[in-house]
Amino acid sequence: MHAVRPLKVEFCGEWYTVEEGAPFTIGRESDLTIDDNPYLHRTFLTLSSEFGLWWLSNVGQLLSATVSDATGSVQAWVAPGAKLPLVFQTVHVMFSAGSTTYDFTVHAEEDFYNTSLTAEPADGGTTILPVTLTTSQRQLVVALAEHVLSQPVAGRATVPTSAEAAGRLGWSMTTFNRKLDNVCEKLDKIGVDGLRGGRGKLATNRRARLVEYAVATRLVSADDLALLDRGADGEAEEARA
Missing domain, CATH: 2.60.200.20 (Tumour Suppressor Smad4)
Structure with a gap:
């Protein structure tokens, strides 16, 4: 060998x-x-x-x-x-x-495989298959991943508490927890492990797992950090839509 x-x-x-x-x-x-x-x-x-x-x-x-x-x-x-x-x-x-x-x-250094973000359908066109998040759901994920996305050199970063992330967005804890439940349920349904749990159960692990998945799969990136400055505007826009 x-x-x-x-x-x-x-x-x-x-x-x-x-x-x-x-x-x-x-x-x-x-x-x-x-x-x-x-x-x-x-x-x-x-x-x-x-x-x-x-x-x-x-x-x-x-x-x-x-x-x-x-x-x-x-x-x-x-x-x-x-x-x-x-x-x-x-x-x-x-x-x-x-x-x-x-x-x-x-x-x-081995000649391993490369991968692509796109899938090739039968008609020869190209489609991208992301997880769809609403504006406020994306704001929530970015608020939790902010320190990871903004660090100058990858290595270590803290994940904020729910209270800190809610305060960063200008949301109430009720709003934040409801949207966190919605995001985790949406990802759990497509097979993302580590997000299932009862209300208030394993909250720290669930937030950390959400950050890991979102950053690893490029669900959010540093380009999304500007969403944090919109505060509650994202939720208001969805309500008007």
């Missing part, structure tokens, strides 16, 4: 080389030390070579990771105990521990 080429891992502007052999560990006390966050496992993820491929394994017991390709059109949720083969030249990994969201990028 042929040897696999080394991987390059980029985190907070620093680069790490991953060679064949012992697994490369990622966590609170690992080869790649993410942070001293007590909510983060000492070893959370590993990169290892097996069967001629590189694999990302979740060796933690509580946290999950969101993995996407460079375009955001392919996304997977890696739960505790799961492992995923890395078949794209660029892979983004996001996860949350407590109120902080982290992300790093894995670069491969």
Whole structure:
């Protein structure tokens, strides 16, 4: 079986080389030390070579990771105990521990697949298949993802509390919670894992998971930050529509 080429891992502007052999560990006390966050496992993820491929394994017991390709059109949720083969030249990994969201990028030298945001229908035309959000729903997602989207160098950012995000938008908590429920229900129906839960249950995890999915799949981007300045206008526009 042929040897696999080394991987390059980029985190907070620093680069790490991953060679064949012992697994490369990622966590609170690992080869790649993410942070001293007590909510983060000492070893959370590993990169290892097996069967001629590189694999990302979740060796933690509580946290999950969101993995996407460079375009955001392919996304997977890696739960505790799961492992995923890395078949794209660029892979983004996001996860949350407590109120902080982290992300790093894995670069491969192998001739792996590339992906596209578009699908080709039978008539030869091109269609883009996004999740449709109303203006106020998009405002909510951007308010939660603001710190991730606005950070100058990817690596770590905090996810605001519901009260902080509602205040940022000028909404009442009742309005914010209702719209958060609506967004999570909409994404849950299309198969997005990690968002289901009763009212008030796992609220922090649900917000963090929503941010991970929205940023990883390019559901929102830095271009959407201008929506935050519209405050309650988005809801008013929908009411008039």
